[in-house]
Amino acid sequence: MPNTDRISKPTSRRMSLYLRVLQSQLDMQTNxxxxxxxxxxxxxxxxxxxxxxACFGSLGRPGVGYRTxxxxxxxxxxxxxxxxxxxxxxGAGNIGRALLAYPRFRNEGFDFVAAFDQEKKTVGxxxxxxxxxxMSELKKSVKQNKVQLGLIAVPPDAAVQVAQCLVDAGIxxxxxxxxxxxxxxxxxxxxxxxFTDALxxxxxxxxxxxxxxxxxx
Amino acid sequence: MPNTDRISKPTSRRMSLYLRVLQSQLDMQTNxxxxxxxxxxxxxxxxxxxxxxACFGSLGRPGVGYRTxxxxxxxxxxxxxxxxxxxxxxGAGNIGRALLAYPRFRNEGFDFVAAFDQEKKTVGxxxxxxxxxxMSELKKSVKQNKVQLGLIAVPPDAAVQVAQCLVDAGIxxxxxxxxxxxxxxxxxxxxxxxFTDALxxxxxxxxxxxxxxxxxx
DNA sequence: GATTGTGAAGAGCTTCACAGCT
DNA sequence: AGCTGTGAAGCTCTTCACAATC
Numbered sequence: 296m297p298n299t300d301r302i303s304k305p306t307s308r309r310m311s312l313y314l315r316v317l318q319s320q321l322d323m324q325t326n327x328x329x330x331x332x333x334x335x336x337x338x339x340x341x342x343x344x345x346x347x348x349a350c351f352g353s354l355g356r357p358g359v360g361y362r363t364x365x366x367x368x369x370x371x372x373x374x375x376x377x378x379x380x381x382x383x384x385x386g387a388g389n390i391g392r393a394l395l396a397y398p399r400f401r402n403e404g405f406d407f408v409a410a411f412d413q414e415k416k417t418v419g420x421x422x423x424x425x426x427x428x429x430m431s432e433l434k435k436s437v438k439q440n441k442v443q444l445g446l447i448a449v450p451p452d453a454a455v456q457v458a459q460c461l462v463d464a465g466i467x468x469x470x471x472x473x474x475x476x477x478x479x480x481x482x483x484x485x486x487x488x489x490f491t492d493a494l495x496x497x498x499x500x501x502x503x504x505x506x507x508x509x510x511x512x
Numbered sequence: 513m514p515n516t517d518r519i520s521k522p523t524s525r526r527m528s529l530y531l532r533v534l535q536s537q538l539d540m541q542t543n544x545x546x547x548x549x550x551x552x553x554x555x556x557x558x559x560x561x562x563x564x565x566a567c568f569g570s571l572g573r574p575g576v577g578y579r580t581x582x583x584x585x586x587x588x589x590x591x592x593x594x595x596x597x598x599x600x601x602x603g604a605g606n607i608g609r610a611l612l613a614y615p616r617f618r619n620e621g622f623d624f625v626a627a628f629d630q631e632k633k634t635v636g637x638x639x640x641x642x643x644x645x646x647m648s649e650l651k652k653s654v655k656q657n658k659v660q661l662g663l664i665a666v667p668p669d670a671a672v673q674v675a676q677c678l679v680d681a682g683i684x685x686x687x688x689x690x691x692x693x694x695x696x697x698x699x700x701x702x703x704x705x706x707f708t709d710a711l712x713x714x715x716x717x718x719x720x721x722x723x724x725x726x727x728x729x
Numbered sequence: 730g731a732t733t734g735t736g737a738a739g740a741g742c743t744t745c746a747c748a749g750c751t
Numbered sequence: 752a753g754c755t756g757t758g759a760a761g762c763t764c765t766t767c768a769c770a771a772t773c
Contacts (some may be wrong), residue, residue, distance in 0.1 A: 299719075299720055302720075303741075303742070305741095305742065305743090306742090307713060307716050308709070308713065310712075310716075311706075311708070311709045311712045311713070312693070314712070315691060329753085329754065329755090330754075330755075331754085336693070337693060338693060338695070340743075340744065340745095341754095342743080342744060342745070342746090342756095342757095343742090343743065343744075345754090345755060345756060345757085346742095346743080346744095346756085346757080348755095348756095349755095349756065349757080353755085353756080354755095355754075355755050355756080356750085356751065356754080356755075357749075357750040357751055357753075357754050357755040357756085358750070358751040358752080358753050358754050358755080359751070359753085359754070359755090360753095360754070360755085361755090373716065374712045374715060374716050375712070375715030375716055375718065375719050376712065376715065380711075380715060389609065389610035389613045389614065390610045390614070392606065392610070393606035393607045393609070393610040394707070396606045397606065397607070397707060399691065399707070399708050400707070400708070400711065403708060403711070403712075405711060443718070444711075444714065444715075444718075467718045468714045468715070468717065468718045469714075470710055470711060470714055474532060474616065476529070476553065476554060476555060478555070481721075482721055484714055484717035484718050484721065485714075486710050486711075486713050486714045486717070488705060488707065488710050489528075490611070490614060490616070490617070490705065491528070491616050491617070491620060492525070492528045493687055493703045493705050494597075494617065494620070494622060494661075494687060494703075495527075495528045495531070495591045495592070495593065495620075496524060496525065496528070496703050497661065497685045497686075497687055497701055497702075497703045498591060498592030498593065498597060498661075498685070499524050499527075499590065499591050499592055500685065500701035500703070501592065501660070501661075501684045501685045501701050502516075502592050503516055503519075504698075504699055504701065520763075520764070522763090522764065522765090523764090546731085546732065546733090547732075547733075548731095548732080557765075557766065557767095558732090559734095559735095559765080559766060559767070559768090560764090560765065560766075562732090562733065562734060562735085563734085563735080563764095563765080563766095565733095565734095566733095566734065566735080570733085570734080571733095572732075572733050572734080573732080573733075573772080573773060574731080574732050574733040574734085574771070574772040574773050575730075575731045575732050575733080575772065575773040576731080576732070576733090576773065577731090577732065577733085578733090
């Protein structure tokens with residue numbers, strides 16, 4: 296039983312990285328993995344890896360490392376990948392449709408039970424096995440199916456309203472692809488994925504390495 | 513002329529948030545904005561906003577705030593949005609096609625000059641005004657067009673190879689949508705966008721707020 | 730009166746280094 | 752010998768608080 300109080304955000308992000316390494320290692324029949332190896336494959340220092348994994352108690356064995364199977368199980372459980380998460384998609388535009396079809400989501404326990412869109416043209420179409428429903432059905436569907444997660448892939452102006460609707464319907468967490476800040480009650484988890492943000496970071500970093508930021512009027 | 517030495521990663525991320533607020537404010541003819549207002553709309557404390565903006569020198573006026581126009585210009589410039597970035601897409605699957613069609617990219621100065629895919633079925637198709645080319649053309653095209661940015665949206669196993677190819681062709685930065693760590697020479701900027709990561713963070717946060725992490729064998 | 734810019738304090742994260750275990 | 756777990760040191764980021772400015 297991990298001491299979750301001490302798991303910081305940076306740590307939980309790295310946990311995802313460790314999990315990914317473990318998943319590729321499991322196929323290869325490796326019995327153990329050391330903090331050094333894990334670190335090398337994730338770009339993290341070995342001491343940091345050990346600190347991160349300390350929340351699992353004494354999982355590693357000195358002189359050997361961590362049993363891959365046990366560590367994999369522990370990470371799956373910690374990151375909530377040992378259960379199925381009922382999920383809905385709101386917004387079936389280009390991005391939304393790509394997300395619906397993203398095979399990795401289904402493989403990792405995210406079960407899309409419904410998808411919604413405002414456009415009459417889109418409603419009724421079948422994508423990745425789901426028929427797109429009108430927004431008017433959203434609240435009812437989330438409640439009835441006890442959906443826990445919502446993916447928001449609508450234009451920024453609609454995002455706040457959609458989020459509120461999901462929260463009213465009893466959702467627990469939102470993955471937000473709209474470039475818009477969602478100010479939701481505590482108790483509702485929000486993770487933002489913002490493509491423009493990411494590209495701006497990239498442009499900024501390139502300029503930094505160029506020593507190129509001079510023009511500032 | 514900002515002192516870029518002191519701009520930390522957390523700060524540059526928030527700069528993107530400030531820029532977004534400014535862009536919506538500009539339309540509304542507001543002359544000035546205070547650190548308090550900026551903070552309220554981004555979820556950042558006012559003192560933090562002022563510290564972040566300190567790299568621009570004395571841009572703000574005590575008692576008044578920051579002139580929206582000047583701040584907007586400064587942020588555009590800092591984040592590299594005052595120029596056009598020649599960009600290629602590698603991988604024209606569901607995600608790749610959605611990215612090509614994402615209108616925000618074009619609006620913010622990212623100019624897609626070419627797109628590539630391995631699948632013969634996909635090559636030759638026209639998406640968002642671009643004809644998908646075979647991978648064999650990638651290196652030549654990047655060199656000839658002096659492309660600076662690459663978007664990688666290929667399966668994880670192919671990502672490393674594609675990245676190497678882009679680097680060899682002289683690219684400056686990579687936005688990586690493949691769930692795979694890219695270990696590239698310093699001087700090449702990499703920003704990762706990992707959907708599975710994001711969903712794992714969400715699942716983890718929900719469990720945290722549930723106080724639900726008990727089972728750990 | 731309102732707001733900036735910033736030194737100093739506070740909080741948090743990472744790295745070091747080593748005792749202790751296998 | 753090799754590796755973990757961890758206290759302590761070092762570093763970075765955030766928040767506070769207030770003099771200076773408009």
